[in-house]
Amino acid sequence: MDLNIIIQPIDGPREEEKISIQKVRMAIKLGFEVVALNVIVDGQQMEGKNLKIPEPPVIKLGDFEMAEVKVAGKTFQVKSRLTCVVSDTNQCHHLTRSPLAKKYDILAVQPMNEKIFQHVCGNMEVDIICLDLASRLPFTLKREQVGQASTRGMFFEIQYAPCLKDRIARRNTISNSRILTQLTNKVNIIISSGSSQVMDLRSCFDAANLGLLFDLPENKCKEAVWSNCKKVLSQAVSRKLPGKGVLFMGGASQLQPSDQWLLKACKMPTTGQEVVSSEKKSTVSITSDCSIVTKQKKKKIRLS
Amino acid sequence: MSRRRGKVCKQRKLNIRTLTLEYKRSKRKVINEYNYMDVTLDFGEELGYRGIPVDSSMFVNIIENSLKLLFGEVGASIVFDVVKYREKNRRAILRFYERDLVKLWSSLTMCSEVGGKVCAFRVNKVSQSMADESLRYFQ
Structure with missing residues (x-):
């Protein structure tokens, strides 16, 4: 080179x-x-x-x-x-x-x-x-x-x-x-x-x-x-590249079938608690309204 | 016939097995003192530059000068031979001691002028034995 x-x-x-x-x-x-x-x-x-x-x-x-x-x-x-x-x-x-x-x-x-x-x-x-x-x-x-x-x-x-x-x-x-x-x-x-x-x-x-x-x-x-x-x-x-992390918010019913593993990984924790799943190194937090917040480095997840 | 064929096949298999058993991995014990280098002197004639005719003696002289320019008297004392030289292509095979490889190579890359003309040495191949060099370019 x-x-x-x-x-x-x-x-x-x-x-x-x-x-x-x-x-x-x-x-x-x-x-x-x-x-x-x-x-x-x-x-x-x-x-x-x-x-x-x-x-x-x-x-x-x-x-x-x-x-x-x-x-x-x-x-x-x-x-x-x-x-x-x-x-x-x-x-x-x-x-x-x-x-x-x-x-x-x-x-x-x-x-x-x-x-x-x-x-x-x-x-x-x-x-x-x-x-x-x-x-x-x-x-x-x-x-x-x-x-x-x-x-x-x-x-x-x-x-x-x-x-x-x-x-x-x-x-x-x-x-x-x-x-x-x-x-x-x-x-x-x-x-x-x-x-x-x-x-x-x-x-x-x-x-x-x-x-x-x-x-x-x-x-x-x-x-x-x-x-x-x-x-x-x-x-x-x-x-x-512009950002280090991307945040999206949406309801649990709106999840795509490819992202259903997030619900299983969480195992219904108490509200307001943060769980780090081992599969894709993404942090998942569940709010009181049962909506899921995903965060991934340099990867955009679109929830439709 | 079918039995015969079967016998033959068995014999062949046996032969192959014996061959594989006999095969041994050998290592070359004779260490070559010399290294060989395939070099061309490029005047950039494809790009429109002009070159000058170079004899074998002049070719040696150019390399000696470039060695002396970079490494002084120590560099000038490096021993090397021109095994083959083709005047038309300005392509040569050099033979030198293994310990002088770095000095010779770096002095060749640093050479950029011969007789007021821009030039460059292109190293095509470096090897430990003469058998690796392709001699068809020198016929």
């Missing part, structure tokens, strides 16, 4: 689409199953009420591309990702409020100050924190903040594309990522390309092997490329 293929705004939408299709085709050829197209937004675009966040990129894959996927017997998905370069708490506030940012599948934040980094680790709900590892970090990372972020389920990103060309960038990425792996106890780390050109893409096994340079053990390298990216996607879906 590669969750960072950068799409730069080039003049002319046709050229932009052409290049992005080239990148996706190359990703299919190299054996990726999930690819995320990344749109980077500066801090200046986030100021004020008028946000300049572009709409998520859409790519129409032709039959030629999908034929290659079908031959390998795999599935292929293209996700969208928004990365915001943030240097102020106001910008974070605007980002969480904006409806356009919710259209993207994955949300990532690149903090520039120590204050903002602390705010992001403690309060914000994002999937990925990406730091600019190719240059010297503007602040020192602390174990408390990094640990707080990892317990909240955020992932740190290591990009390998900037270290392909420049020698100084390579030196910085290796040293910075070694610090990062030490602080996070070698968990909650993603390795992704961050490539703006087509030829900067490498296959997933190459990326996993590069993890050994960043001081990760062999099993964690594979996790950083495959399973951790899956966790990011699943977390991004759960972040979008």
